[in-house]
Amino acid sequence: MRTEDGDIIQQCLDGKSAMFGFLVDKYKRGVYALAYSEVRNFHDAQDITQEVFIKAFQNLHTLRRWDNFMGWLSRITLNTCKNWIRSDSKRPDSEFIEDQGQSKLSNSSMESFHANQIYESVREALDSLPEMYRQILTLRYYGGMSVKEISHFLGISTSTINRRISEAQTRLKEEIITMMGSMRERQELPSSFTFRIVEIVKSIRIHPLPTTKLMPWGLTFTAGIIIAIIGFNSNFSFFDSSEAMTSLSGQCSVLDVGEFPVDVMKVSKVSVMANSDGNGSGNIEPSLQNALFMAPQAEGGTWTRKADMPTARYNSGACVVNGKIYVMGGLIPANDGTRLSTVEVYDPETDKWIKKADMPAPKCGFSASAINEKIYVFGGLIDGRAISTVEEYDPVTDKWIKKSDMPIARFFLSTCALNGKIYIIGGHNENMRIPEFYEYDPVADKWSKKANMLAPRMMMDACVIDGKIYVIGGIDLNMPQNMLADVEEYDPVTDKWSKKANMPTARMTLSVSAVNGKIYAMGGDGKGGVGIPIPIVEEYDPKTDTWAKMPNMTSARSTFPSCVVNGKIYTIGGYDGNKALSLVEEYDPKVESKGIEFKGKFPATWGDVKIAEYK
Numbered sequence: 001m002r003t004e005d006g007d008i009i010q011q012c013l014d015g016k017s018a019m020f021g022f023l024v025d026k027y028k029r030g031v032y033a034l035a036y037s038e039v040r041n042f043h044d045a046q047d048i049t050q051e052v053f054i055k056a057f058q059n060l061h062t063l064r065r066w067d068n069f070m071g072w073l074s075r076i077t078l079n080t081c082k083n084w085i086r087s088d089s090k091r092p093d094s095e096f097i098e099d100q101g102q103s104k105l106s107n108s109s110m111e112s113f114h115a116n117q118i119y120e121s122v123r124e125a126l127d128s129l130p131e132m133y134r135q136i137l138t139l140r141y142y143g144g145m146s147v148k149e150i151s152h153f154l155g156i157s158t159s160t161i162n163r164r165i166s167e168a169q170t171r172l173k174e175e176i177i178t179m180m181g182s183m184r185e186r187q188e189l190p191s192s193f194t195f196r197i198v199e200i201v202k203s204i205r206i207h208p209l210p211t212t213k214l215m216p217w218g219l220t221f222t223a224g225i226i227i228a229i230i231g232f233n234s235n236f237s238f239f240d241s242s243e244a245m246t247s248l249s250g251q252c253s254v255l256d257v258g259e260f261p262v263d264v265m266k267v268s269k270v271s272v273m274a275n276s277d278g279n280g281s282g283n284i285e286p287s288l289q290n291a292l293f294m295a296p297q298a299e300g301g302t303w304t305r306k307a308d309m310p311t312a313r314y315n316s317g318a319c320v321v322n323g324k325i326y327v328m329g330g331l332i333p334a335n336d337g338t339r340l341s342t343v344e345v346y347d348p349e350t351d352k353w354i355k356k357a358d359m360p361a362p363k364c365g366f367s368a369s370a371i372n373e374k375i376y377v378f379g380g381l382i383d384g385r386a387i388s389t390v391e392e393y394d395p396v397t398d399k400w401i402k403k404s405d406m407p408i409a410r411f412f413l414s415t416c417a418l419n420g421k422i423y424i425i426g427g428h429n430e431n432m433r434i435p436e437f438y439e440y441d442p443v444a445d446k447w448s449k450k451a452n453m454l455a456p457r458m459m460m461d462a463c464v465i466d467g468k469i470y471v472i473g474g475i476d477l478n479m480p481q482n483m484l485a486d487v488e489e490y491d492p493v494t495d496k497w498s499k500k501a502n503m504p505t506a507r508m509t510l511s512v513s514a515v516n517g518k519i520y521a522m523g524g525d526g527k528g529g530v531g532i533p534i535p536i537v538e539e540y541d542p543k544t545d546t547w548a549k550m551p552n553m554t555s556a557r558s559t560f561p562s563c564v565v566n567g568k569i570y571t572i573g574g575y576d577g578n579k580a581l582s583l584v585e586e587y588d589p590k591v592e593s594k595g596i597e598f599k600g601k602f603p604a605t606w607g608d609v610k611i612a613e614y615k
Contacts, residue, residue: 006066013061013206021198024053027070030145030153031077032189037131037138038081046189048084050197052077057201074153133168136161192482301537301551304586306570307351311342312582314575317368318561319375321395323348325563326356326375327572328393331364332580339364339381343393346572346584348565357398360391365411369422371442376403376422378440381411386429392442404445410434414462416469418492423450425471428458433476437490451495454488459508463519465542467492470500472521472540475508483507483527487540501545505536509558513569515589517543520550520569522587525558533558533577539589550589557581 005026011019031052036045055076063072139145139153147165151158309327316330325346332338339362346353359377366380375393379386388409393400406424413427413434422440426433433456439448453471460474469490475482485506489498503521510524519540526534535552553571560574560581569587573580 005069009060009063009066009069012057017057017201017204017206018198020053020057020201021194023056023069024194024197027073028053028189028193030070030139030149031073033138033145034074034077034135034153035081037135038078039084044084046193048077048080049189050193050200052080053197054200054204055080058204058206061206070149070152071155074155133164136164137168140165190482301587301589303551303554304588305554306348306584306586307346307353308582309346309573309584310344310353310355310582311340312580313340313342313573314557314559314580315364316340316561316573317366317377318563318572319368319370320563320565321370321373321375323565324395325565325570325572326368326370326393326395327561328368328375328377329359329363329366329380330573330580338362345395346570348568348570348586356395357400359393360400360402363387367413367415367424369415369417371417371420371422374442376415376440376442378415378422378424379406379410379413379427385409386411390440403442404447406440407438407447407449408434408436412458414460414471416462416464418464418467418469421492423469423490423492425462425469426453426457426460426474432456433458439492450492451490451497454497454499455486457484457486460484461510461512461521463512463514465514465517465519468542470512470514470519470540470542472503472512472519473507473510473524483525489542500542501540501547503540504538504547504549505534507534507536511560511562511571513562513564515564515567515569517541518589520587520589522562522569522571523553523557523560523574533575537587553587554585555581555583557583 005023008019008022028049032045032049035048035052036042039045039048052073056073059076063069065072135154136150139150140147145153147158147161150156150161154161313327313330313332316327318325318327320326325348326343327346328343330340330342332340341358341360341362343356343358344353345356361382363380363382366377368375368377370376373395375395377389377391377393379388379390381387382389386409388405388407390403390405391400392403409429410424410427411429414425416423416425420441420443422442424438424440426435428434435452435456437450437453439450440446441448455476457471457474457476460471462469462471464470469492471488471490473486474484476484483506485502485504487500487503489500490496491498505521505526507521507524507526510521512519512521514520519542521538521540523533523535523537525532526536533556535554535556537550537552539548539550540546541548555576557571557574557576560571562569562571564570567588569589571583571585571587573582573584575581
């Protein structure tokens with residue numbers, strides 16, 4: 001059942017302030033884009049967006065027509081922008097701040113130069129347009145809003161919106177429209193934005209309204225926000241590239257860089273034009289500086305399409321028992337956020353799937369590990385709440401039984417099996433991120449406390465090599481830079497954690513697997529933002545504590561499990577930014593690496609500079 005604005009507003013006014021997070025997630029992109037169209041500064045636009053939502057919450061009781069929340073929000077945004085501009089013009093340092101972007105062009109970093117070149121070109125082009133065109137283009141390409149949404153937001157007919165978009169296109173060069181797509185990924189709101197707003201409004205009291213009969217609502221705030229983070233509902237604010245580019249179909253494509261950064265006005269032959277049709281096949285760039293100077297390029301490794309999983313899903317769990325892959329639970333991104341209890345088994349030898357007994361309850365956000373030819377499922381989300389449940393599945397009898405609960409309920413955790421024990425790593429519950437680290441003994445059905453992680457996180461993944469556990473990526477919602485590249489190693493013999501070399505590409509909701517003494521970090525949500533999957537694969541060698549770039553996945557995706565059978569990695573299902581996937585791919589790693597060859601990869605001037613720097 002689709003969540004209506006009025007239902008959420010009613011609950012906010014009834015004292016459930018955390019529910020306001022749903023409205024923030026739904027409209028933050030539009031508010032951010034509209035604010036930028038007025039102030040033309042991304043940092044200011046972010047501050048304004050925060051101020052707008054706080055004002056909206058404070059004055060929620062004054063809104064008479066709940067179905068007009070979007071239009072009301074746009075008026076608050078425009079008024080806040082006017083006040084901001086008036087206040088900013090009086091600041092003695094305003095001119096200096098305005099010139100900050102230009103001064104960064106002297107930075108020797110190729111990434112800074114490239115980003116600022118795009119920023120200045122687009123800003124100048126937008127500034128040359130009348131406000132009515134600038135506003136609509138910004139909402140369309142930075143806010144990712146459909147024509148219908150812009151119409152509701154601004155109170156203008158859809159025919160007028162379409163006409164203005166067409167007219168604006170004729171006034172701008174094709175390169176500018178292309179660069180706007182590139183800028184959208186570089187200037188996303190931080191993924192913790194919604195959480196920050198909700199924490200602020202929790203301390204604000206607004207006038208309650210008389211209690212009315214409401215629709216059933218089983219989701220807690222934390223569950224709702226997390227589900228919004230992983231993007232099951234297309235009505236929420238995650239950018240839909242296919243819809244956002246409809247009016248430009250066949251006229252332009254979103255420019256992104258692939259292997260190396262290039263001059264945006266004259267694209268190098270080795271750059272990649274990202275496919276923005278929403279099918280997850282576009283290449284999203286890693287951190288350019290890290291990818292260039294930390295990770296050597298690698299040859300080898302092949303991806304092969306296998307038989308699709310019968311049930312498309314993401315946020316599921318998977319384990320290998322006796323050479324077969326068991327896939328359990330997960331999500332379908334329907335309007336009601338359907339959770340699954342479905343269990344299906346894949347045989348890599350026959351490339352076929354069969355159905356098995358369902359899990360005891362539908363859930364997502366759990367973690368599964370196999371040991372002693374049995375599968376153990378830990379935690380997750382049921383009815384919008386974190387659970388501490390542990391369940392054991394026997395593939396021989398095809399039956400599930402209940403085991404001793406975890407000491408702390410959690411979801412978006414990871415687990416690893418090692419030396420006959422299973423280790424429970426990270427995660428989140430309704431109150432906090434969880435650094436507590438536990439060991440589970442399946443034979444005794446007992447829990448033991450171990451040394452805490454170095455830093456709490458969630459939406460990471462973990463695997464085992466040479467008797468040690470490696471935890472990679474994820475998100476720490478208290479950090480300004482939320483996507484994590486951190487790698488931590490746990491030694492069960494000493495019960496100690498140690499920091500290792502960061503992954504070149506920070507990301508969360510990734511999947512990792514270990515083969516032949518190497519770890520492969522695949523996919524996930526990258527720096528483009530939450531709900532924007534990437535196809536990047538990077539290889540970690542624990543012996544040398546170094547990373548290498550490997551061939552990308554054939555499609556960008558996140559929140560999928562991966563399993564190893566006979567030295568090959570199988571990636572299963574996931575989320576491509578628009579829908580749940582049934583896609584199954586086999587990766588056969590080949591591990592001959594080589595250093596980066598800059599010569600011929602860049603326009604002549606930059607190529608010579610970087611060759612000299614690299615030497």
